[in-house]
Every structure is written in C-alpha cells, then in structure tokens.
Amino acid sequence: MSAVLASLREADRVAELCLLGTGGVGKAVLNRLAELQDAGVARHIALVAVANSRCGQRGSTLQPRQARDPVALLSRATSMEWVDDLFSVPGSARRIVIDATASDAVAARHAHWLAQGIDVVTANKLGQGGSLLRWQAIRAAQSSGRARYGDAATVGAGLPLLRTLRALTAGGDRITSISGVLSGSLAWLFDRYDGSQPFSALVREARDLGYTEPDPRDDLSGADVCRKLLILARAAGIALSESEIKVTPLFDAALALATHTELDTALSRLDAPLRLRLDAAKSRNVSLRVVARWREGTATVGLETLAFDDELAHAAGTDNRVVIHSTRYQQRPLGIQGPGAGADITAAALLDDVLSITAA
Template sequence: MNVCISQPAKEPLLPPHGAALPAISARRRVLAVGLIGPGRVGSALLTQLRTAQPRLSGMGLDLKLCGVAASKRMWLDSDDPDLNARHDGAQTWRPADLHAFAEHVRGMDGRHALLIDCSANDHVAAHYAGWLASGVHVVTPNKLAGSGPLDRWQAIRNACLSGSRFRYEATVCAGLPVVQTLRDLLDTGDRLLAVDGMFSGTLAWLCNQYDGSRPFSALVHEAHALGYTEPDPRDDLSGRDVARKLVILAREAGWQLSLEDIDVQSLVPAALADLSLDDFMERMSELDAPMAAQLANARAHGGVLRHVASLDAHGKAKVSLCVLPAAHPFAHSRLTDNVVQFTTQRYHDNPMLVQGPGAGPEVTAAGIFSDLLRIADTLEFRP
C-alpha cells in the first residue's frame, strides 16, 4: 500500500465547476511553493496556477511562490503571491543549491511547504526522501524516482510516514488519473489481474499515422519536427520511457520490479543504438524495412500495430510493438492518446479504461496542479 496517498479532506477545496464563489474565507490555507525545472511543463504550470489564483484565494487557499530553481541557477528572493511566470526580470538569480532552495521554501515558521520537481533529473529525485522526512511535500512528473533504485523508492515511501505527501500522478500518463485509479481499485479491495496500456503519446501518434503510404522514418522526422518526440527520438523508440511508467504502476500494485525486470523490445536496430544523434537521424531510413514488414504482418492477420506495455497478475512485464485485432479498444485510439486498461476481479469481463491525451506540457502541468490541490485539501486551516 502506498502510504503517501492522503485521505480526502472533509471540506472540498473548490466548488463544482460553474458554481458561484463564496465570500473569501477568514480561515486560510497557506502553501509555500518552490518550483524546480522552469522548462515547458514548469512554465505551463506557473501560468495555470497564476490564472487560478483568484479562485483559489476565494476558497481560502493562498499559494506563495518562494523561488524557482533551474539546473545552474535559482532565485529565492521573496514569497511571490502573484506567481509571476517570468523569472528573468526583477528577481536576483544566484548559483543553484538544492539544499538552500529547499530550506528557503520550508522556512522557519512552521509553514506548509511544497516542492514541485518538473525536471527529469536523477540528482533532484535523490533528494526526495530527505525533503519528505523534513516535512516538505513533493509533487513531480519526474519518472526517475518511481522507476529508479528500489532502495531509494522504499526510502521515499518510508519518509512519508512523517506525514508529508508525495504525489506523482503525472509520471505515468501526464494529466490522466491512472495512478489514482489503480490506487482506488486496490484500496477498495479489488484484485489486479492485468494492466495493459499505450503509455507513449509519441508512439501512439506514430502507430496511428503509419499506414504504409509514407516511410516510417519520414513520420519520425515529422514527429520530431512537431515536438512530439524527445530531442533524441531513440528515447521514445527504444521503449525505455514506457518501461519506466510500467515499473511505477507495478510498484504501486505491490510488485518490487525494476527496469531490468521488464522485457523491452526496442524499435531501434542494434546498429543504430549507439550512434551520435546526427548519425542516427541520417540513417533513420534503416527503420523502414523492419517496420514495413511489421505492418504487412498486421494486415495479413486483419489487425493493427500498436505499441503496448503489459503487466500480468504474476508481475511479468513486457513492452513491445504488437498486432492487435481491429476490434480491440486500443485500435481506436486517436492522435497522441494514452490508453490504460485495468483488468481486475471486479472489472474482469469489461475491463476499466482510462483514455485521453497523454503528452504535452499543458496536460502534464494540469496533472501536477491536480496533485497540488489534493495535497492542499489535507492542509489545516490557519487564522
């Protein structure tokens, strides 16, 4: 059981969509926030938080941005009630120091403090256990904590026993409620029989677009130009990023799996795996013949190609390109959709599906924002 998942608050933080805002409450929830990684996702999150500020304040929640840390520099000059999305103006930047940054956000006044890690940095993930143990909540889309060394993952879980919350919904399918759905199924006594999913928006788009009319490599080049892929498309094509998401779900379900336990079948030929990025991009046409053969095989069997990750009831996990029947739910995915299917004791004959956009800074930021609100719901009011 994930001891870091908090219980819902007795009072909802926000009213139903469209409901009138009540008068500003005399009782306030105050949350000091520090953001690590002001890239595309981090900047989108700050914009969303700033836009929501009047609504949140009306419900008694005050968010105070205490600082932003990038890879080499940070600012932590003051609490910023306006959650300004621009950090290159009046702020005084200084060399990055994660320890000093966390201490500044935590403060000395017993405040509620939250660190949001929007980096993809293993060094940052290594600090989570210490932050949580010191009373700082952590929210992240960084997959390197949940899929990294098991002993570090266990240390993070143990640190939550102090009362701090660690939420990581956006590590699996951006803004889709996949981790929470699995947690709810297990916490209500259901038994997981299998998880199957399309966890890569990039590979979903490639499979949806690939019909043989254009070489597969041409589609990868297009996806790269559109910003759908990682800077190095092999990070997507290798399936390793998908494997990390499957590890996170497996551990959530109680399986102590690591990346090495996942059978990952890469789409990148061995001859291209260790090339420089420029050389790989020049030789990407070598992907075309194997993929054309895969497509011909799928059509010969009346099926479609989909990139699927699977976990069974015995903890066996696999990531591969599959031929699925045309009637399969995954065959009807659109664009960059992620689709996750939970087969459980209760949802056996008709498995539960979670489907929607699984890529992009806006939806990822929304998933982080949702986790922040879940933590805020647990905070005590103060005069």
C-alpha cells in the same frame, strides 16, 4: 504585481512553491499557475523559486509569467542543494517542490525532501519508476511523516490511473493484470503511421510538437513505457523491478549510440524495418501499437500487432488506454482512456496535485 499577489501576506500563505525545470512542462506550469492566480483559485500559493539545471530565481512572491527564464547562476553547486537551502527552515506554510525535470539526480532527492517534511509533486518518472530501492524509500518517507507525494502527472498525464489502482487495492481488490498503450507519443506515432511518410519524419514532428521525451530515444527504446509500467504496478502494491520487464526497443545499436548531434540523421535507421512491420500488419489487417503488459510472472514492453477489435487498438491521437483485470473486474476489465501527453495537460495534473495538497 497583481492585486492577488500583492495581497498574499506571508501569514496568509498555505504553501510556498519551488519549481524545478523550465522546459516545456515547467513553462506550462508557470502559465497555468498565473491563470489560476488570476482566477483566484491559487491565491494561497506563493511561487518562491524557479530553477533549471544552471540558473535560478528566488523571491518572496515571484510572478509566474516573469519567472519563465531565470538568469541568475545558482548560488549552490546543484539545484537540489539550492532547494535544501531555500526550504531548510520549516515555517507555517507547506513547502512544495514541483519536479518538472527528467533528471535522475533530482528524482534521487524525492525521498530526502519528503523526509524533511517537504511535499513533492512530480512529472519525473525516475522517482517511483526508478529502482525498487528508490521507490521503497519514497514510500517509507511518505508513510513516516505528513509530507505528500503527487505523482498523477507521471503516467497518463493526469488520467485517473494511479488513484484508481490505489483505491481498488485499498478496497481489498487484487490486481491480476495491467496492460496498456502508455506512451502518448508512441500512440500518436503509430496512429499516424500509414506509410505515406517515413517513420523518422513523424518522430521529428512529434518531438517538435513536444509529444516525445526530451530525447525521443527514451520513447523509442521503450524505457519511458517501462518506467510507467513500473509506476502502475507499484501503485497496485506490486514490487516489480525493471529487471523483470522484457523490453524490446524499436531501434538498433547504431541509433542507441548516436550522439545528440548525429541523432537527427540517425533516426532514418528506423524507416526500413518499421516499413516492413507496417506492410506485414496491413496485409493481415491488424494495427501496430507499443504495448506494456504485466501479469503475475511476466512483464513486457514492445511493438505488437493488434486485431482491430482489440481493446487496446482504438486509442487515437495521443490517447493512453489502460486495461485492468482484478478479482473485482474478472470477466469484463476496467478500461481507462484519454489524452496522455502534452505539456499543458501535464502541467494541469501537477497543479491539481499541488491544490489537493494545500486543501488537505
């Protein structure tokens, strides 16, 4: 045990941390937590539990680097019940759950944990990007107690998007439109797609690099971008629901219905139609991007052709770019841009939220 952890007496703890999810993001959280503890930055935060959907590990102070692959089968039916059991008794330390899963069942528990006084820090968009009722329950649970909800990792992997929208709204500004390239993986795909290789080959490459969602169809369907648009609009106080967003997927029904084992081959169904779109775009000297747009009365997600001088056309690599119009920013909009995908920056955003909660 490192000197830092050995000296972490229970009485000195500011926070106890439970991590759900040991995939790309979860493992990056553990690596970064270890680095922060080595640097003395997170010395008051004790990792007390790590779990995926099947296995978990609990302890008074776990060493992050050794908790990457928990092997003990969960002692409760679900990881959520396991957390409830772990954090059932409030102590002097803050109790924080990091949700690094893409699980709807875990997201459904966010409001319950907040109501129990347990802070929730999440990369999972199905909390605030889920149903209107779930978002309202999370808001109500936050405002009725002292538990905090850290959501910076859900959109833009920690870019200052949500906090900017909240600060503008709190300052009396009224947001009149939000548009953006909100998916780092889709931005990367269309930035790279020049016809020199099939689109499906790029999708497989993006999946192997960890840029796409666990199932790349969540990106290609527009579902992931739709959730991000919901989260952005709701951060601006707009009670947008999913049924109000017109989403145009990039693929057909056959790819939608493909099983996980058929998926790799079925991805080739993307190639011909997207090649046609690319050739048409090239002939008009415009670029292709999946864009999300909200303004009062209309909300859309889909593949658009953008002129090269369009403010959304120039996000490179995995960059997200968001353009906000408001009563304050009427003539010239506010633009926020930066890398918006990747396990390491997502993990950093999660732990920034944890540190901010423990500093409060």
